[in-house]
Amino acid sequence: MATNVSLAFYQQQLTLQIFGVQILVTIFLWVNMFLIVTFFKKECFHSSARYILFAVMLLSDSFMLVMSDVLLVLNFFQFSVPVWLCIVISVVALVYAHVTPVTLTAMTLERYVAICLPLRHAELCSTRRVMLFILVIHGISFAPCVVVFSMFFTSASLSFYQQNMLCSVERFLFQTWQHQLRSAVSQIYFLIMCIIIVFCYERIVKVARAASLENKQSTLKGLRTVILHAFQLLLCLIQLWCPFIEAALFHVDLNIYMSVRYFNYIMFSLAPRCLSPLIYGLRDETFFLALKNYTCFSLSKGNNY
Numbered sequence: 001m002a003t004n005v006s007l008a009f010y011q012q013q014l015t016l017q018i019f020g021v022q023i024l025v026t027i028f029l030w031v032n033m034f035l036i037v038t039f040f041k042k043e044c045f046h047s048s049a050r051y052i053l054f055a056v057m058l059l060s061d062s063f064m065l066v067m068s069d070v071l072l073v074l075n076f077f078q079f080s081v082p083v084w085l086c087i088v089i090s091v092v093a094l095v096y097a098h099v100t101p102v103t104l105t106a107m108t109l110e111r112y113v114a115i116c117l118p119l120r121h122a123e124l125c126s127t128r129r130v131m132l133f134i135l136v137i138h139g140i141s142f143a144p145c146v147v148v149f150s151m152f153f154t155s156a157s158l159s160f161y162q163q164n165m166l167c168s169v170e171r172f173l174f175q176t177w178q179h180q181l182r183s184a185v186s187q188i189y190f191l192i193m194c195i196i197i198v199f200c201y202e203r204i205v206k207v208a209r210a211a212s213l214e215n216k217q218s219t220l221k222g223l224r225t226v227i228l229h230a231f232q233l234l235l236c237l238i239q240l241w242c243p244f245i246e247a248a249l250f251h252v253d254l255n256i257y258m259s260v261r262y263f264n265y266i267m268f269s270l271a272p273r274c275l276s277p278l279i280y281g282l283r284d285e286t287f288f289l290a291l292k293n294y295t296c297f298s299l300s301k302g303n304n305y
Contacts, residue, residue, distance in 0.1 A: 049125035
């Protein structure tokens with residue numbers, strides 16, 4: 001009897017958690033879509049490297065939120081899907097889980113060039129080069145996915161493709177060495193991005209100390225942006241480590257595993273995505289003014305009807 005009560009309480013708690021996630025995801029998607037529309041409405045943003053990268057990150061965050069939420073709901077309802085469909089969902093989720101931290105690193109480099117190499121900023125961060133950077137960002141983000149699914153395709157039997165299964169990326173890793181290789185790739189990403197962030201931060205600090213009084217304010221603002229990028233990037237990079245922490249807890253206690261997995265999803269998947277609108281959507285004066293004007297225009301147009 002006590003076991004049934006405990007199970008019912010656990011199920012109710014899990015349902016509330018899933019419902020809470022749906023509310024958060026809906027709010028974040030609505031805000032992201034509003035910012036993306038503002039970006040496309042204002043032509044001056046289309047020629048600026050920082051705003052183009054910002055739009056890419058918003059789109060990446062939105063794809064990631066949708067795909068991760070789909071996986072969450074499928075697993076909550078224990079809904080099995082064909083292997084090929086799970087591969088498609090997992091590829092998109094895995095790629096865009098990496099696009100955001102890689103884009104953040106690119107945006108930090110853009111701030112470094114703008115502050116430390118201002119005379120070369122127009123050349124190095126031209127619209128044409130930014131479009132090339134976006135392709136490079138997606139190529140770099142696709143590499144871990146290639147590693148994971150190359151191991152899967154070489155080790156899975158033909159009968160496995162004909163099955164239905166609960167969808168998660170971990171289901172495509174059969175051996176311990178596959179998990180270890182995936183961990184090694186994540187650690188390499190973590191190390192390289194941290195080195196870039198620290199390098200840019202150190203250089204911008206030096207420029208801030210040497211800047212004249214009139215340039216110091218803009219330099220310090222750029223420094224604060226890099227610090228926020230570093231914090232957001234740290235949360236995103238911790239997300240890359242979460243599957244390994246969760247895999248260890250899975251064999252210890254199922255309740256602890258579920259609680260930690262929910263916490264990781266909120267803290268390291270949703271939280272970094274809600275910082276993007278804060279850093280550029282609200283802190284950036286130009287974007288905030290465009291957002292405000294578009295909001296007022298939309299409201300006045302709605303009232304006229």
